[in-house]
Amino acid sequence: MYDYVIVGSGLYGAVFAQRAMAAGKKVLVLEKRDHIGGNIYTEDTEGIQVHRYGAHIFHTNNKEVWNYITKFAEFNRYTNSPVANYKGELFSLPFNMYTFHAMWGVVTPQQAAEKIEQQRKAAGITEPKNLEEQAISLVGTDIYEKLIKGYTQKQWGRKCTDLPAFIIKRLPVRLTFDNNYFNALYQGIPTEGYTKLIENLLSGAEIRCNTDYLDPAVKAEMDGMAKKVVYTGPIDAYFGHSLGTLEYRTVRFETELLAEANYQGNAVVNYTDAETPYTRIIEHKWFTFGKDTAGNDLPKTVISREYPAEWKPGDEPYYPVNDEKNTALYEQYKALGEKEGKVIFGGRLGQYRYYDMDAVIAEALKQAQTEGL
Ligand code: FAD
Ligand code: UDP
Numbered sequence: 001m002y003d004y005v006i007v008g009s010g011l012y013g014a015v016f017a018q019r020a021m022a023a024g025k026k027v028l029v030l031e032k033r034d035h036i037g038g039n040i041y042t043e044d045t046e047g048i049q050v051h052r053y054g055a056h057i058f059h060t061n062n063k064e065v066w067n068y069i070t071k072f073a074e075f076n077r078y079t080n081s082p083v084a085n086y087k088g089e090l091f092s093l094p095f096n097m098y099t100f101h102a103m104w105g106v107v108t109p110q111q112a113a114e115k116i117e118q119q120r121k122a123a124g125i126t127e128p129k130n131l132e133e134q135a136i137s138l139v140g141t142d143i144y145e146k147l148i149k150g151y152t153q154k155q156w157g158r159k160c161t162d163l164p165a166f167i168i169k170r171l172p173v174r175l176t177f178d179n180n181y182f183n184a185l186y187q188g189i190p191t192e193g194y195t196k197l198i199e200n201l202l203s204g205a206e207i208r209c210n211t212d213y214l215d216p217a218v219k220a221e222m223d224g225m226a227k228k229v230v231y232t233g234p235i236d237a238y239f240g241h242s243l244g245t246l247e248y249r250t251v252r253f254e255t256e257l258l259a260e261a262n263y264q265g266n267a268v269v270n271y272t273d274a275e276t277p278y279t280r281i282i283e284h285k286w287f288t289f290g291k292d293t294a295g296n297d298l299p300k301t302v303i304s305r306e307y308p309a310e311w312k313p314g315d316e317p318y319y320p321v322n323d324e325k326n327t328a329l330y331e332q333y334k335a336l337g338e339k340e341g342k343v344i345f346g347g348r349l350g351q352y353r354y355y356d357m358d359a360v361i362a363e364a365l366k367q368a369q370t371e372g373l
Contacts (some may be wrong), residue, residue, distance in 0.1 A: 005222045007213040008232030010038020011357055012347030012364045014201040016230050017249075018072075019368035021204060029205050030222065035195075036202060039318070040233075040357065042193035043158040044160045045257060048285045048302050049193040051141060053316065055268060055282045056194060059184035060358030066186040069361060073197040075188030078287055081179035082280070086146045093270065094181050095139050095147075096174040103142055109175035123276040134165035138173050145307035150274035155308050156249060156321070164323060187289045214238065232347035234317055235333045243332050246352055248317035252307040254278075262299050277304040320352045
């Protein structure tokens with residue numbers, strides 16, 4: 001018997017497993033892919049840590065989470081400061097005085113605030129009801145048109161008027177000169193990659209890769225051996241999509257190894273117009289190397305173009321679509337989940353939530369506590 005059979009070796013599963021093992025529990029981790037790590041998996045290509053399932057930058061304001069996770073990996077002091085490329089014009093992100101200066105030539109915070117207020121008034125927005133209205137009310141029409149509208153519609157495959165306002169509230173708006181993308185006390189990338197972090201969390205655990213828990217034979221066997229199951233796959237798949245299929249966005253990554261030291265001079269460049277088919281280009285080496293020495297000394301680089309797409313069965317489910325329709329369907333699955341006595345649903349897919357890594361860690365720690373671990 002296992003105290004916990006943990007389905008999924010992503011961050012949620014790994015943190016929960018670590019807490020359970022530390023409390024002396026017996027765990028088995030099942031993973032349907034051929035490797036551990038879930039979406040934060042990184043692999044070494046010619047000395048460069050490549051983020052295979054999308055760029056991951058760790059950032060948090062939660063001291064408990066930071067103190068916990070840094071016991072399992074050393075983090076560097078990477079600070080994310082993406083550049084936006086709109087038809088060849090470059091702007092700093094997130095929206096700050098550098099962006100406002102490049103967009104309008106304004107020099108002082110007061111001038112920037114007045115410009116935003118003028119544009120918000122002209123658009124007649126008082127209570128923002130959707131992403132478009134929220135964006136215009138935060139940064140004005142010009143920035144919305146050049147830096148948000150095209151990017152967001154490519155990212156989500158939906159009009160900004162059909163998307164919830166909260167998505168854009170993830171981005172800071174600052175009347176200061178500060179290109180740090182995150183309002184976070186702690187930020188960084190594990191110096192040896194995220195896979196190593198997961199390996200350290202799972203140290204000593206029994207792990208079976210290439211094993212799909214939802215395969216009926218596997219499920220029957222595992223349920224028979226588990227006092228409890230922690231399930232971090234898609235909640236609708238657990239119930240055989242019996243109430244309908246939850247929608248996701250997926251991303252196709254086009255990755256290339258190039259024989260040059262420096263392709264774009266930054267880890268992240270967003271292409272914010274509607275016509276460029278990809279949303280951004282990631283140059284992976286800049287996540288782990290400093291820009292002064294090691295990064296430039298290596299005459300190679302790996303880049304990934306990201307093409308978001310509507311998810312269909314068989315694709316990787318990346319982003320839950322937390323609109324009204326999907327949220328209502330999720331609530332129905334959640335109610336079913338609550339009746340499954342010994343199963344805990346966790347993580348981005350199990351809880352159908354647009355969680356960042358720090359929130360996933362916090363949730364897993366909270367769940368472990370609830371379990372008395
Ligand atoms: P996952 O990592 O998805 O792990 C679930 C695991 O369960 C997977 O390995 C899957 O194969 C396995 N599984 C599913 N079904 C089964 C089954 N039936 N049997 C066995 N195994 C199964 N967060 C940040 O903080 N910063 C970022 O910069 C950031 N960037 C992101 C970029 C992208 C493109 C995406 C998609 C997400 C990003 N995130 C970021 C969020 C981050 O990826 C998640 O918070 C975190 O990885 C979620 O961990 P998880 O364990 O819940 O899910
Ligand atoms: N966004 C945008 N332009 C950009 C970057 C982001 O309009 O150049 C919007 C977009 O809608 C995105 C949201 O801001 O979904 C949140 O951005 P974030 O970088 O947090 O998205 P992530 O890729 O982490 O989900």
